Amino acid sequence: MASRPGMCRQTVRSRMSRSPKLIIAVALATFAGSVALAGGPQEKIAAKTEAKTEAKTEANAPQRFNIGRAPTVEEIRGWDIDVRPDGQGLPAGKGTVAQGEKLFMDNCATCHGEFGEGAGRWPVLAGGKGSLTSDNPVKTVGSYWPYASTLFDYVRHAMPFGSPQSLKVDEYYALVAYVLYLNDIIADQNFELTDKNLATIKMPNESGFIMDDRATSEKAFWQKDPCMKNCIAPVKITGRATAVDVTPEDKDGKPRGVE
Amino acid sequence: MSKDKSLSSAPRASRRGFLTAAGGLAATALASQARAGAGNPANQPPNVPEWTRTLGEGVAVRPYGKPSKFEKDVIRRDVEWLTASRESSVSFTPLHELEGIITPNGLCFERHHGGVAEVDPADHRLMIHGLVERPLLLSLDELKRYPRVNRIHFMECAANSGMEWRGAQLNGCQFTHGMIHCVQYTGVSLRTLLEETGVKPSGKWLLVEGADSASMDRSLPIEKALDDCIIAYKMNGEALYPEQGYPMRLVVPGWQGNLWVKWLRRIEVGDQPWHTREETSKYTDLLPNGKARRFTWAMDPKSVITSPSPQAPIKHGKGFTIVSGLAWSGSGKVKRVDVSLDGGRNWWPARIDGPVLDKALTRFYYEFDWNGEPLLLQSRVQDETGYVQPSKAELRKVRGYNSIYHNNGIQTWHVQANGEVENVEVA
Numbered sequence: 069m070a071s072r073p074g075m076c077r078q079t080v081r082s083r084m085s086r087s088p089k090l091i092i093a094v095a096l097a098t099f100a101g102s103v104a105l106a107g108g109p110q111e112k113i114a115a116k117t118e119a120k121t122e123a124k125t126e127a128n129a130p131q132r133f134n135i136g137r138a139p140t141v142e143e144i145r146g147w148d149i150d151v152r153p154d155g156q157g158l159p160a161g162k163g164t165v166a167q168g169e170k171l172f173m174d175n176c177a178t179c180h181g182e183f184g185e186g187a188g189r190w191p192v193l194a195g196g197k198g199s200l201t202s203d204n205p206v207k208t209v210g211s212y213w214p215y216a217s218t219l220f221d222y223v224r225h226a227m228p229f230g231s232p233q234s235l236k237v238d239e240y241y242a243l244v245a246y247v248l249y250l251n252d253i254i255a256d257q258n259f260e261l262t263d264k265n266l267a268t269i270k271m272p273n274e275s276g277f278i279m280d281d282r283a284t285s286e287k288a289f290w291q292k293d294p295c296m297k298n299c300i301a302p303v304k305i306t307g308r309a310t311a312v313d314v315t316p317e318d319k320d321g322k323p324r325g326v327e
Numbered sequence: 328m329s330k331d332k333s334l335s336s337a338p339r340a341s342r343r344g345f346l347t348a349a350g351g352l353a354a355t356a357l358a359s360q361a362r363a364g365a366g367n368p369a370n371q372p373p374n375v376p377e378w379t380r381t382l383g384e385g386v387a388v389r390p391y392g393k394p395s396k397f398e399k400d401v402i403r404r405d406v407e408w409l410t411a412s413r414e415s416s417v418s419f420t421p422l423h424e425l426e427g428i429i430t431p432n433g434l435c436f437e438r439h440h441g442g443v444a445e446v447d448p449a450d451h452r453l454m455i456h457g458l459v460e461r462p463l464l465l466s467l468d469e470l471k472r473y474p475r476v477n478r479i480h481f482m483e484c485a486a487n488s489g490m491e492w493r494g495a496q497l498n499g500c501q502f503t504h505g506m507i508h509c510v511q512y513t514g515v516s517l518r519t520l521l522e523e524t525g526v527k528p529s530g531k532w533l534l535v536e537g538a539d540s541a542s543m544d545r546s547l548p549i550e551k552a553l554d555d556c557i558i559a560y561k562m563n564g565e566a567l568y569p570e571q572g573y574p575m576r577l578v579v580p581g582w583q584g585n586l587w588v589k590w591l592r593r594i595e596v597g598d599q600p601w602h603t604r605e606e607t608s609k610y611t612d613l614l615p616n617g618k619a620r621r622f623t624w625a626m627d628p629k630s631v632i633t634s635p636s637p638q639a640p641i642k643h644g645k646g647f648t649i650v651s652g653l654a655w656s657g658s659g660k661v662k663r664v665d666v667s668l669d670g671g672r673n674w675w676p677a678r679i680d681g682p683v684l685d686k687a688l689t690r691f692y693y694e695f696d697w698n699g700e701p702l703l704l705q706s707r708v709q710d711e712t713g714y715v716q717p718s719k720a721e722l723r724k725v726r727g728y729n730s731i732y733h734n735n736g737i738q739t740w741h742v743q744a745n746g747e748v749e750n751v752e753v754a
Contacts, residue, residue: 132522132523133472133473133523135465135469135472135473135523136463136464136465136466136469136470136523137463137464138461138462138463138464139454139456139462139463139464143454143464144454144456144462147454147536147592147593148456148593148595150534150536150544150595150601150603151601152597152599152601152602153602154599156597179411188411189410189411190411191411200613200617200619201615201616201617203728203729205613205729207608207613209608212608212619213607213608214602214607215602215607217602218602218603218604218607218608221544221601221603221604222603222604222608225542225544226440226441226540226541226542226604229412229414229415229441230414230540232441232540232541232542276617276618276619277607277611277618277619277620277621278618278619278620278621279620279621279622280620280621280622280623280624280625281620282620282623282625282627285725286717286725288721289627289714289715289716289717289721290712290713290714290715291709291713291715292713294665294674294707294709294715295674296665296673296674296675297673297674298672298673299671299672299673299674300671300672301672302669302670302672303669303670303671303672303703303753303754304753304754305703305741305751305752305753306751306752306753306754307494307495307751307752308495308741308749308750308751308752309495309496309497309498309637309749309750309751310498310749312494312495312496314406314408314496314497315406315496315497315498315499315502316404316405316406316407316502323498323499323502323637323638324404324499324501324638325400325402325404325421325423325424325499325501325638326499326637326638326639326640
């Protein structure tokens with residue numbers, strides 16, 4: 069903060085002291101907006117209380133620049149479509165496995181295959197159960213993904229590839245239901261996935277993840293004095309990239325970029 | 328290669344001038360020599376070269392400069408079989424041709440998930456909302472009114488060297504290590520904007536999201552957001568290039584490139600991580616026991632010799648030889664670099680030249696008299712935390728072969744007696 073010019077600081081201070089009532093009003097209006105999105109009545113009360121407390125301590129807050137404006141509730145709603153594992157952010161909607169199957173054939177199967185098996189090099193969505201410790205793990209929604217919310221969040225904001233956010237909310241529920249069905253996570257074709265039940269779906273590999281533990285599991289990589297002389301026995305070449313021969317080549321047969 | 332008329336017209340004109348002067352037959356012979364790479368004796372001593380005897384281009388013939396046409400091979404390259412589409416794919420920085428620590432903007436590697444968004448800055452908005460006192464909506468011009476910071480940092484894709492987990496595969500440091508660049512960013516400290524909006528005590532995580540067709544979104548812990556992150560709008564002094572997130576991107580020093588959200592349009596403050604696709608399905612590191620590490624944000628200390636390397640063979644034969652390379656650490660500054668000529672049995676300290684900056688590329692050299700015998704060249708970095716870059720075997724002992732990301736193992740180049748260089752594994 070030392071880099072902020074003094075003039076700016078004064079301007080901000082005078083503007084802040086001018087209308088403390090306005091600041092409280094803005095803070096409350098703002099919270100009304102975000103609470104409307106979060107939805108819970110308990111949260112609403114908590115937020116109001118918190119807003120009042122924060123408004124009182126406003127005088128001790130860091131200086132502000134007052135550049136930019138507050139987004140409206142509608143502006144936030146238009147962009148805020150993310151979903152968390154606990155279901156926060158799920159839009160009202162529903163869709164069945166059967167509805168999803170038809171949508172999948174029309175919008176997804178060209179790349180992902182009719183059963184999520186993947187066409188060509190496009191991503192495989194289903195299968196691979198029990199393969200994570202094998203030489204060639206097949207990491208799919210069913211074998212690897214920890215949360216159903218991620219599937220909804222990703223498909224809704226980024227799929228179909230090339231025309232994202234082109235389907236209706238109910239259609240995305242149906243598609244997610246079908247992909248879960250392809251992975252045997254939903255067994256019933258008539259199952260209807262909704263904003264009420266999506267967060268209750270348990271994924272097979274939810275417990276398959278640990279926090280980054282490099283600081284402990286790779287402690288041996290921190291050394292006081294790295295070895296300089298006769299560190300290991302003489303080595304031999306055990307693998308060659310030229311034997312694999314998959315590097316893009318120029319016309320002369322050399323790797324691209326060799327002059 | 329050169330489709331740009333302004334580049335080729337002047338030299339062509341002067342070559343015509345030469346033809347008239349020297350006569351057809353001799354010129355043809357000389358021209359074919361030039362094509363063979365021996366150069367053109369007519370332009371060498373004692374002769375006065377053609378560019379001395381003719382006027383060159385005037386000013387502003389190239390309103391935006393380009394490298395010499397003789398540097399046409401210094402370009403980004405891709406590996407077609409790596410991905411299913413060019414829109415969700417990667418290209419590689421030509422590290423073997425570069426020196427110093429700053430990557431030219433046009434050569435910075437690309438990684439897109441939905442192609443390059445062509446964003447009109449007049450319409451672009453940055454929204455900050457969620458668990459904040461005062462949600463904020465900013466235009467680019469408004470963002471530029473906040474106090475600025477300038478920082479030089481490397482940006483490395485988590486998958487850099489990922490194709491090499493199972494063994495030597497791609498022949499060239501551009502392909503094995505080129506998902507990295509290092510530029511000077513100018514922008515606004517993320518902390519400044521978070522103070523402006525007033526993060527509530529319950530705000531522990533940020534969701535950062537791009538405006539491209541992938542809406543790339545990631546969860547970022549508040550501690551990092553308040554530490555050294557930047558919302559950048561300039562790189563190396565000029566506006567971000569579209570493929571690097573024009574008009575604004577997130578800079579997350581030392582952390583995996585995927586978090587550096589391009590075309591940044593939204594920051595939501597929440598009380599827990601979102602577990603988006605890019606931090607569950609992707610950017611999680613599978614271990615031999617079937618469990619996967621999540622939130623492996625920091626890029627470990629790493630180094631590579633950029634020359635000699637498979638794309639930059641030794642052409643001068645035996646004698647004084649310069650080994651040039653790059654070292655970096657996502658945890659701080661490079662402390663030292665060692666070079667081995669015998670596959671890691673013996674090491675010699677390298678010479679670091681140029682600035683040594685926090686979470687930035689660092690240039691090192693090792694100069695020696697090459698006797699013409701084959702070499703197994705390696706480099707090994709130690710950073711200021713004491714971490715010493717491990718061998719690939721040491722890494723695999725802990726992580727197995729299927730973690731895809733975070734391969735910072737020591738690279739070996741086999742220099743052959745004829746000066747050609749190959750990517751190899753040794754044991």
